[in-house]
Amino acid sequence: MAGVWRCMLAVLALMCVCLWGLTEAVGGAVSRPRPQRRPRKKPKVVADDLTPPAQNIDIQRMMGRWYLLNTASKCSxxxxxxxxxxxxxxxxTHSSDQTLSVSTKTRHNHQCWEILQIYDISPTPGKLTLKGTRPELNTEIAIGETDYTNYAVMYYQKQGKITVKLYGRSVDDLSEPMLTKFEQLAEKQNMGLAYLFPFPTYSHCGDVDQDHVINCVPTC
Known part of the structure; x- marks a missing residue:
């Protein structure tokens, strides 16, 4: 009789060990966290227009020659x-009711080059568009401030980035207060003195050989 009881106790002990191991195995499988997918990054929201509104700009009075005097930009x-x-x-140059012809002359590798572009005129006064190869590569342009005879501040927006340019009708007409004001306008676009790039006021290009005339979209 004692032998029978010992046998039954051994069987019960073995069953308990097996059940305990099974419980641990099942419990471990259930409690193991499933690998989680990384949440997708939300697309960066870019404001439709970061440039200040231009008011009462007479595009006809903007025609003619402008000297680039200063640029505020984070362009690489x-x-x-x-x-x-x-x-x-x-x-x-006003080429049609809907477009402007834009000629930019500058030096590259000690040679004068002329860059020809077409700006589309927006129904909004003072707003222009330089079309890229795709709509998302368009450059939106706003004439922010001008007195037509001395200075003009122009904003160029491309893919959410802003470049601000200060132009003058000559290289001598701008006063110190105007230059200070340009720095303040650049500061409003989060561009301090480290992002200001003055342009030379001498040695401008005159006539350009036809071989050095190109059509392109600038990077800045």
Missing amino acids: YLINHGTKVEATIMTL
């Missing part, structure tokens, strides 16, 4: 080569 090219910028002239 300017950050890396801002100390080597060349004297630059922009000439605006």
Whole structure:
């Protein structure tokens, strides 16, 4: 009789060990966390228009020659080569009711080049568009401030980034208060003195050989 009881106790002990191991195995499988997918990054929201509204701009009075005097930008090219910028002239010509012809003359490798572009005129006064190869690569342009005879501040927006340019009708007409105001306008776009790139006021290009006339969209 004692032998029978010992046998039954051994069987019960073995069953308990097996059940305990099974419980642990099942419990471990259930409690193990499933690998989670990383949440997708939300697309960066870019404001439709970061440029200040232009008011009562008479585009006809903007025609003619403008000298580039200063630029505020976080463009990588300017950050890396801002100390080597060349004297630059922009000439605006009203080619049609819907477009402006834009000629930009500057030096590259000690030679004068002319860049030809077409700006589309927006129904909004002072707003222009330089079309890229795709709509998302368009450059939106706003004439922020101008007195037509001395200075013009223009904003260029591309893919959510802003470049601000200060133009003058000559290289001598701008006063110190106007230059200070330009710095303040750049500061509003989070661009301090480290992002200001003055352009030379001498050695501008005159006539350009036809071989040095190109059509392109600038990077800055």
